[in-house]
Amino acid sequence: MEEIEAGVHYVINNLQIGFMIIIRHASKNDLPQILDIYNDIIHNTTAVYYYEPHTLEMRTKWFEERQEQGFPIFVAEEEGAILGMSTIGPFRVPTAYQFSVENTVHVAATARGRGIGKLLMPPIIKAAKELKMHAIIAGIDASNEVSLKLHQSFGFVEVAHFKEVGYKFGRWLDLKFLELTPIP
Numbered sequence: 001m002e003e004i005e006a007g008v009h010y011v012i013n014n015l016q017i018g019f020m021i022i023i024r025h026a027s028k029n030d031l032p033q034i035l036d037i038y039n040d041i042i043h044n045t046t047a048v049y050y051y052e053p054h055t056l057e058m059r060t061k062w063f064e065e066r067q068e069q070g071f072p073i074f075v076a077e078e079e080g081a082i083l084g085m086s087t088i089g090p091f092r093v094p095t096a097y098q099f100s101v102e103n104t105v106h107v108a109a110t111a112r113g114r115g116i117g118k119l120l121m122p123p124i125i126k127a128a129k130e131l132k133m134h135a136i137i138a139g140i141d142a143s144n145e146v147s148l149k150l151h152q153s154f155g156f157v158e159v160a161h162f163k164e165v166g167y168k169f170g171r172w173l174d175l176k177f178l179e180l181t182p183i184p
């Protein structure tokens with residue numbers, strides 16, 4: 001009996017080790033890893049429409065702006081490695097947009113498909129609610145089936161489809177806006 005219990009305990013521990021992912025607020029120390037994830041996405045995907053890599057200075061400025069504006073940045077950490085991030089920030093500048101935010105969620109290429117995107121969504125939705133926001137907008141490349149599915153699974157609904165507004169890797173890109181409102 002003891003042996004069986006020990007065996008079960010061992011397996012559970014192994015499973016826990018495999019999935020010991022912590023979602024927490026980002027710190028400045030995380031920025032180099034967040035930058036690496038972002039630059040890989042710039043280089044290899046149409047998830048973001050930049051061509052050139054960002055610098056640590058740009059990420060630091062972005063981090064400080066989010067702090068000043070009171071918007072959180074969350075990271076997924078596993079054994080000290082940052083595997084993904086999510087955040088909300090201003091949708092547009094004019095004051096009447098003050099109750100709308102735009103969200104971002106990115107997972108490292110090596111960690112995709114493990115449910116980390118799904119773990120990073122609830123904290124930003126909760127934060128938006130606590131900040132008394134009324135709408136969250138996600139701008140998603142129309143070919144990004146995984147991100148579309150991820151957002152739809154949290155109640156986001158497609159509200160706009162812009163045709164050929166981006167150009168990257170030698171082709172035109174369509175951009176969709178999905179919106180979550182009211183925020184549950």
Ligand SMILES: CC(C)(COP(=O)(O)OP(=O)(O)OC[C@H]1O[C@@H](n2cnc3c(N)ncnc32)[C@H](O)[C@@H]1OP(=O)(O)O)[C@@H](O)C(=O)NCCC(=O)NCCS
Binds near residue numbers: 048117139144147149
């Ligand atoms: C989009 C992204 C954030 C999703 O994060 P992720 O950790 O890979 O996704 P998850 O493992 O949490 O899966 C989310 C959903 O997509 C599905 N999914 C994940 N990978 C998939 C794949 N390759 N093909 C089809 N479906 C997939 C999952 O099954 C899950 O759906 P379910 O709830 O029905 O099971 C991540 O893939 C990513 O960072 N991609 C590159 C950058 C990007 O596109 N960012 C979003 C910009 S809007």
